[in-house]
Amino acid sequence: MQEDSAKIATTRADLGRGIKRLRDSKGWTQAELARKLGTSQSTVSKIIAGTSFPRPALKARIEVELKKVPARAVSDEWLAVVAEAAGRSPLFFDVVNAALQLLNENE
Structure with missing residues (x-):
């Protein structure tokens, strides 16, 4: 019984530290x-x-809010470079496409 209580306390402490770290990184x-x-x-x-x-x-709202990427985190210039590279290489296009699908599935 004490062991379960200790696990919960550790989980709570870990969650709290993670939220604080992410909150601080956003300057909130x-x-x-x-x-x-x-x-x-x-x-x-x-x-x-x-x-x-x-x-x-x-907990779900916390995860969503803290995982949001600022709209300007990726520059238009960078996106243009990636789009150009994807247009030149079918393999690179497939990699970028797979990464975007994973991101969309995990949102």
């Missing part, structure tokens, strides 16, 4: 993340501290 405060998630700053604080575990719906 706890309050900003809470607003984006439609929850309170207090709830976000408890999850990050590892004292609370989010319900499944909130």
Whole structure:
């Protein structure tokens, strides 16, 4: 029984550290993340501290929000280079196409 309790605590702590790391990488405060998630700053604080575990719906919103890539993360110039390379190489086109399919399936 204590072992299960320790596993849950470790999982909560790991989740909290991961959320904090991603939140910090985006430069968001706890309050900003809470607003984006439609929850309170207090709830976000408890999850990050590892004292609370989010319900499944909130956990899903956290994953979606923190995994979003900023719209300008990929430049138009880079996309043009990739498109040109894909046009020249059927194999490269297949690789890019497969990668995009994986991204779409995991969204």
